[in-house]
Amino acid sequence: MKVYTRKGDAGETGLFGGSRISKSSLKVDAYGSIDEAAAFIGVARAFVENKEIKDILYMIQEKFLVVAAYLASDANGINKLKEKIEISDIEILEKYIDNYSKQLLPLYKFLIPGEDIQSAVLHVARTVVRRSERRIIALNEQENLQPEILKYVNRVSDILFVLARVVEDEVAVKHISKTLMEKLTVEEKKKKLTLEEAKRIVLAGEKKAKELNLDFVLTVVNNEGNLILEEKMDNALLASVEIAKKKAYTAAALKIETSVLAELVQPGGSLYGLQSDSKYIVFGGGCLLKRDGEIVGAVGVSGGTVEEDMTVAKACVEAFQAE
Template sequence: MVVLNKIYTRGGDAGDTALGNGDRVAKNAARVSAYGTSDELNAFVGVARLQAPEDTDAALARIQNDLFDLGADLCRPDMDRDAEAEYPPLRMVQSQVDRLETEIDAMNAGLSPLRSFVLPGGSALAAHLHVCRTVARRAERLAVELAAAEPVNPIAVKYLNRLSDWFFVAARAANDGGAGDVLWVPGANR
């Protein structure tokens, strides 16, 4: 149970922060950048939800919850000591990735195949979902960078990879099933 009754603690005034296991690290540490970017993504998802119809809004609400799970996973560096922890850390699991894949397949079934790259835009919702896609890709890059230096749950990285795909397909669906996609025309302005 999380209890937040005092928002500022002054604990980070010197430029460090506490991880989920209590260790203190610099606020610009790779781990903090990775879970901080997943939090940024969560905020963009919240903006996208303002434009979303009911079914997409429900899917985005699930994703927002998953992103908090992801942040909880990434803020715990001691994966090898999970079994010893007083409170078992929350880790991303394969079923979260599987759900995204199922939803991608369902959305993609109604879309015509692409014959060009898609430019971000079209409807307001699609534009917001493309922003989410690019921030998800950045979060993935940061998680991969972190994983090169420290242990990271591989499912967390896989989730971010699939999530950016989800946002891409959802953006196409939001563009009138792809009919409103803005297609790239190579060299159009030469």
Template sequence: MAIYTRTGDAGTTSLFSGQRVSKTHPRVEAYGTLDELNAALSLCVCAVQSDALKPFLEGVQQQLFWFSAELASENETPTPSQRYISTAEIDALEQAIDQAMAQVDAVHGFVLPGRCEPAARLHLARTLARRAERRLVELAGQVNVRQVLLRYINRLSDCLYALARLEDHLAHQQQIITEVATRYRAATRTTTEPTRMSLSFHELHQLVRAAMTRASALGVPVVISVVDAHGIGMLTWRMPETLLVSSTLAPKKAWTAVAMKTATHQLSDAVQPGSALYGLEAQMAGNVVTFGGGFPLWRDGNIIGGLGISGGSVEQDMDIAQAALAAIHMGNDQ
């Protein structure tokens, strides 16, 4: 069966009533733009990562068919047998907006339209929804259009913005997880000299003693924590009168130094807004420390553990840690 009828070759098309109008008629422009939006949403369904989002977007696509059918008819109200947009569909869009925005950081300015492919496609669909809204407003100036349709298309563009923000957020989370996992695997790679890939009891003793000596000289009681190459605690020592919070921070600094394969003070710039690891602290539920006092322990280019010092200022903690590393003739880099 041929899909071409040749009836539109002269630049006209038929409404549901049978009336023929120009293909540039405001009514045709309105439902034609909804058709563009529906096609763009198909690309979004193929791209989004969330399994729950796919059926939601497919539901919106079905609603756009109802919407277009209503615009292609000259009847002012839908017939009893016709599916149509109601306040229930608007409520569902608002619920989706609230759920998405609750998971992302607040912004107080413009955002670039999509830093990952699913978000970029959703933002493109958003712009088409805005264009459809403009076409609908134009049509409403000439014929009667149900107010609920104007509310729906306005809310749909808001919803697509919120979903794009959420997709960007989820992609950034995955990027952080991948980066941390990559660094951790690199830090715990196997070696042909297993006996040299850990601190000896003598080295551990010298490390702690040097740290305590330097802390005493500075008049700063600290907690000293050492972990192995897998981030597992080997020793934690608390000097008298040390701040209670230091008993939590020192092990976290040592673990961070191993997990991120770098001194903790070197992470400060990397977690600032716009940097590669922005959001790392929040995503790691506070287990990562990004201020000074944590140092990885290296031997022959391999990481063998981490040292964390907490109790003084950042500068004092770093000073004490570096004195401890020097005592066992170990630098804090490869």
């Protein structure tokens, strides 16, 4: 079947039913506008991501074929049409409109299309449908069209407005959710001590150790006391490995500097008896690592006197805080 027939070259076109009419007539303008509206709805369907909305748009496109067929028919053709717009078709749209309207965020001002591409193309489709409706109303003043045709086209413009708002709300909610998740992720990262940070902490401790001409064991744990990094300098005592680890664990688990515990475990102290628990160390060398006031881990140092251990641990903390 050829695309061109040459029958319309003189400015006329054939209606379903056999009669011919000028292409400039209001009737041709009316069903041509419906064809244009259906095409724009197709554009919207191509952009929209919501599966149910896609299906609704496709359903409308199918019904617009019925509308266009009716408008493109003469009286003889209308009697031959197998399908027409029914009240039930209008009720289906109204049901969707009512259900979606309940989900919408409050509207406090006139909408300006363009917040996102999905809602923008739905608004374009809506305005084209409105223009089609005006053409059909004008034609109705001449031909007395089937009432359901006018009602259906009017509801289509209504549902496109609602769907545009639904999509815009969905995009807004996704954006807000994404922003919140990104913020939460950043906040969570702030609470975590990374391996790279642990390495810098240890390097700072080793530098201070070299100034003291001593070898130490340096241990870094997270805020739950789990090991992140352990470094034993060449001549550090083997026993210092376990002590450094326990100092770091003690500080992280009890959320307190181990040097403070020395007083608290004395007879009459609030933590008296803790010194008997082999899991903990109750003398200096275990220090907390804080970021923005939040404990993110701890460092434990062993290898010298209590004062020397605390000096190296302090250098580790200062290096972390200087980041």
